Amino acid sequence: MNNFHHVPVLVDAVLENALPENARVFADCTFGLGGHTRAVLERYPQLTTVVAIDRDHLILDHSSKIFDDQRIQRVQAKASELPQALQELGIAAVDGILLDLGVSSYQLEAPERGFSFSRPGPLDMRMDSSQSTTAQDIVNNYSRDELVKIFRDYGEEKFSGRIADAIIRARQAGLINRTDQLAEIIARAVPAASRRESHIHPATRVFQAIRIAVNKELDELEEFLAIALACLNPGGHLSIISFHSLEDRLVKNFMQSLARGCDCPPRFPVCVCGKKPQVEILTRKAVFAEESETQVNPRARSARLRSCRKCDLSMEQKP
């Protein structure tokens, strides 16, 4: 494994929003190398427990060698499996949950994980290596239409059709099983003028798209959102850093609909549904990194944070 580090993004905004002042238990559901947790433990020294979840057991193992603290309980799981993780640890609910989506530089920089177009390696891209579907399976077996849809929806790639065609042609000649091989196929499919004008490698968006598909990242986020509120104590905070507009839209809609409460049609003069707001939004707009941060950590450029606080509905129901 490698020695690459991961610089956590939006740390100040996370510290401001991740927990209420009296917090005791925190769940970092995308623990990685624990950069955010380290900062959270310094800012909230009264924390008694951090539930440190990651889908990737390799990164969890490595993190325990470089950062440990008796309060950290590492669990290999998906974020959406937080309820089961809490149950196994005997924890009823937590005071703060953080999700920092995507992959860590540590994973990206390891050639054998196959996440990076600039590091020759097997076409893998699984965060959890026990999962069966790899990037190689998708690239070699998906139909043209399926590839186009993934590249367009998850990568916002404007040359999706040309790239899918090039992949279909190349795979007729043999298996595509290396990151550098795929990067080359993509680069050759993109018009030269566009390659010259773009400030990013032509394979950037397609690699991101394939990674999202391999790890079913959007389905997983939806599953996580469905369970998140029930895992929080009243007054607890939920914070999510996303890097993709589709992820951010899911998070924004989720928080806004819970903050609205009432879902009666606007034409109704009074509320008949009786639904109360379940959260209060803490970040009126998504929080983006300052230029000073993006200059030293370009990954922060597309990061955005949204946070909300779970309302204490039991208080409201008292006469």
Ligand SMILES: C[S@@+](CC[C@H](N)C(=O)[O-])C[C@H]1O[C@@H](n2cnc3c(N)ncnc32)[C@H](O)[C@@H]1O
């Ligand atoms: C951007 S990194 C997090 C970095 C971390 N905040 C830090 O400061 O070191 C994302 C991490 O979350 C993991 N991950 C991504 N999505 C996940 C999910 N749905 N459930 C569990 N882990 C996930 C990845 O394996 C990766 O280690």
